[in-house]
Amino acid sequence: MGISVSHISKSYKTVKALQDISFDVKPNELFGLIGPDGAGKTTLFRILTTLLFPDEGTAKVAGFDVVADYKEIRKSVGYMPGKFSLYQDLTVEENLNFFATIFGTTIEENYDLIKDIYIQIEPFKDRRAGKLSGGMKQKLALSCALIHKPKVLFLDEPTTGVDPVSRKEFWEMLKRLQQKGITILVSTPYMDEAALCDRVALIQDGKILQIDTPEAIVKHYPKPIYNVRSTDMYQLITSLKAYEYNHSVYPFGEFVHYTDSRADFNPDDLRAYLESIDLFDTQIEKTEATIEDTFMELAK
Amino acid sequence: MKRFIGFIKKEFYHIFRDRRSLFILFGMPIAQILLFGFAITNEINNVDIAILDNSKDATTEEIINKIAASKYFSIKQIVTREADIASVFEKGHVKAVLKFEKDFSKNLIKDHKATIQIITDATDPNTANTITNYVNAILQHYQKELNKDINIAYQIIPQTRMVYNPELKSVYMFVPGVMTIILMLVSAMMTSISITREKELGTMEILLVSPLKPFQVIIGKVIPYIFLSIINAIVIVMLSIFIFNMPVQGSLFLLGLESVLFIITSLALGILISTISATQQTAMMISLMGLMLPVILLSGFIFPISSMPMPLQIISHIIPAKWFIIILKAIMLKGVGLEFIWKETLILLGMTVFFIALSVKKYKIRLE
Numbered sequence: 001m002g003i004s005v006s007h008i009s010k011s012y013k014t015v016k017a018l019q020d021i022s023f024d025v026k027p028n029e030l031f032g033l034i035g036p037d038g039a040g041k042t043t044l045f046r047i048l049t050t051l052l053f054p055d056e057g058t059a060k061v062a063g064f065d066v067v068a069d070y071k072e073i074r075k076s077v078g079y080m081p082g083k084f085s086l087y088q089d090l091t092v093e094e095n096l097n098f099f100a101t102i103f104g105t106t107i108e109e110n111y112d113l114i115k116d117i118y119i120q121i122e123p124f125k126d127r128r129a130g131k132l133s134g135g136m137k138q139k140l141a142l143s144c145a146l147i148h149k150p151k152v153l154f155l156d157e158p159t160t161g162v163d164p165v166s167r168k169e170f171w172e173m174l175k176r177l178q179q180k181g182i183t184i185l186v187s188t189p190y191m192d193e194a195a196l197c198d199r200v201a202l203i204q205d206g207k208i209l210q211i212d213t214p215e216a217i218v219k220h221y222p223k224p225i226y227n228v229r230s231t232d233m234y235q236l237i238t239s240l241k242a243y244e245y246n247h248s249v250y251p252f253g254e255f256v257h258y259t260d261s262r263a264d265f266n267p268d269d270l271r272a273y274l275e276s277i278d279l280f281d282t283q284i285e286k287t288e289a290t291i292e293d294t295f296m297e298l299a300k
Numbered sequence: 301m302k303r304f305i306g307f308i309k310k311e312f313y314h315i316f317r318d319r320r321s322l323f324i325l326f327g328m329p330i331a332q333i334l335l336f337g338f339a340i341t342n343e344i345n346n347v348d349i350a351i352l353d354n355s356k357d358a359t360t361e362e363i364i365n366k367i368a369a370s371k372y373f374s375i376k377q378i379v380t381r382e383a384d385i386a387s388v389f390e391k392g393h394v395k396a397v398l399k400f401e402k403d404f405s406k407n408l409i410k411d412h413k414a415t416i417q418i419i420t421d422a423t424d425p426n427t428a429n430t431i432t433n434y435v436n437a438i439l440q441h442y443q444k445e446l447n448k449d450i451n452i453a454y455q456i457i458p459q460t461r462m463v464y465n466p467e468l469k470s471v472y473m474f475v476p477g478v479m480t481i482i483l484m485l486v487s488a489m490m491t492s493i494s495i496t497r498e499k500e501l502g503t504m505e506i507l508l509v510s511p512l513k514p515f516q517v518i519i520g521k522v523i524p525y526i527f528l529s530i531i532n533a534i535v536i537v538m539l540s541i542f543i544f545n546m547p548v549q550g551s552l553f554l555l556g557l558e559s560v561l562f563i564i565t566s567l568a569l570g571i572l573i574s575t576i577s578a579t580q581q582t583a584m585m586i587s588l589m590g591l592m593l594p595v596i597l598l599s600g601f602i603f604p605i606s607s608m609p610m611p612l613q614i615i616s617h618i619i620p621a622k623w624f625i626i627i628l629k630a631i632m633l634k635g636v637g638l639e640f641i642w643k644e645t646l647i648l649l650g651m652t653v654f655f656i657a658l659s660v661k662k663y664k665i666r667l668e
Contacts, residue, residue: 050509050666051508051666051667052667053666071511074508074509074511077509081502081505083502085501085502085503085505085506087310087313087314087503088501089313089314090313094313098306098307098309098310099506099510101302101305101306102303102306102507102510102511102512103303103510103511104302104303
């Protein structure tokens with residue numbers, strides 16, 4: 001009852017939004033679609049939720065074809081669009097009630113499924129949805145998407161614009177939902193959230209770069225990666241970019257992630273180079289690759 | 301069915317929580333009917349006039365008294381010199397000056413002929429015309445009284461009789477028009493806006509990915525507005541009956557049925573507009589420009605259709621409002637029954653079915 005996507009392509013007038021996308025989401029899996037804005041994530045979501053026709057290829061959600069059996073899919077999936085799409089002039093409770101009613105159920109019937117989430121916004125149940133904070137809006141939207149106990153849950157960038165604490169809580173909730181047997185496809189532009197998924201697909205410009213578990217993706221990073229740090233970070237980045245042997249230079253928090261193009265790279269060579277251009281007291285140490293590094297490497 | 305009721309409940313929440321649209325819904329009908337009824341009128345009442353009496357005899361005095369006694373004119377000023385007439389008009393209070401020639405009475409007896417000059421301020425040609433007609437009428441009346449005893453052979457006296465609206469009250473003409481405009485506006489504009497709002501806010505996306513069927517969404521959107529439009533129609537009819545003493549000669553029940561039919565026609569148009577517009581702004585513009593203007597200009601509400609050029613007359617046939625105004629006037633003023641307006645009713649019905657079929661066909665079950 002998962003999702004299977006095979007050779008899906010979709011173009012808008014001049015833009016190829018999706019090119020030959022194929023992947024499978026196993027039943028009860030938490031699958032992440034990781035990519036920057038404009039990668040085609042929303043288009044893919046809309047095809048899978050039967051809102052758009054694919055130009056080519058087929059896809060199945062919970063065993064139903066997205067074109068032929070669209071009515072069945074609309075009954076059995078939960079969808080939370082990227083933009084906050086609830087009724088702002090209805091209260092929290094009215095929104096939830098409305099979505100329960102149109103799916104032919106009641107809040108009481110599936111309360112156990114949303115309890116963990118809804119309990120946090122229940123104190124504000126008489127407040128209009130438009131007056132909620134970003135994190136609370138997401139919780140309400142998730143509750144509404146869950147109220148009919150969907151088999152598959154589609155979450156399009158649920159944590160964009162949400163504070164770090166709420167983001168963390170949100171992912172914990174997703175993990176708990178997964179334990180209740182729901183297949184979840186979630187997209188996010190945040191690389192750090194990828195590590196929380198069972199498997200991820202890295203997507204850019206409508207193409208899938210890699211699909212694997214977060215651990216495997218990181219493990220397969222081809223080169224040793226170094227944290228480089230200096231008091232003058234701006235000077236450091238420009239100098240590293242000017243260095244003839246550099247393979248990649250990306251600012252990463254308080255460090256710069258550096259990889260060298262030589263197989264027998266010795267950090268001392270780099271230090272010598274930096275000192276030769278008056279950059280002293282630099283730190284260079286080996287570090288583990290992250291998904292972001294992999295993404296940057298693949299997207300090159 | 302439960303789903304459907306839930307949806308309608310939600311629609312009512314939207315309407316009652318949006319003060320602006322509530323104001324449009326209920327404030328506008330009242331404001332418009334009062335505005336058209338009181339302010340925009342072709343009748344004249346208490347128009348200020350001035351008199352220049354060069355004769356000052358018994359006859360002129362009698363005529364002046366007659367004019368002063370009518371409720372249409374009040375004599376504001378007596379002018380003594382010919383040269384003052386221009387300045388009287390320039391001040392702007394006086395709309396007409398009546399000038400009696402010298403020896404008015406004498407001439408009348410001697411030559412059977414005397415002249416009065418009616419000078420009107422024609423910056424507003426309609427009013428000027430009306431004033432002239434009214435003065436003429438008073439004079440003719442007076443003349444008839446004078447000639448009562450004398451028999452003049454072969455005299456043709458046209459007797460005009462205004463039927464259905466004998467006092468030529470303009471409110472009788474405006475009520476059907478205003479009612480049509482308001483029902484059209486409330487029904488078509490409000491539904492098209494409320495559907496496009498769902499598109500604009502992204503909630504349509506969620507509604508599509510739900511078991512709700514398209515017709516459930518459409519009907520669910522429409523029902524609250526049918527209900528509100530009926531209330532509006534009742535308010536308008538009550539206002540016209542109790543404030544403007546407008547008679548409803550025909551059956552109120554038939555009037556109600558025809559109104560419901562027209563409301564549904566307008567709602568179908570509203571749905572059609574919502575299927576071709578992506579934003580509330582567009583929906584509003586199309587409703588205003590595409591519906592309001594033709595209704596005001598081409599429906600026969602203000603300008604008579606029979607005096608339009610042929611191409612416009614043909615266009616007026618496809619405007620639902622035209623047929624509804626005919627129906628309204630027939631029921632309210634002539635008091636006829638369905639046997640005289642079945643043709644118009646059938647045309648409206650046909651249009652409604654056409655619009656509904658078209659909008660169901662154009663309703664998108666997916667995003668663009």
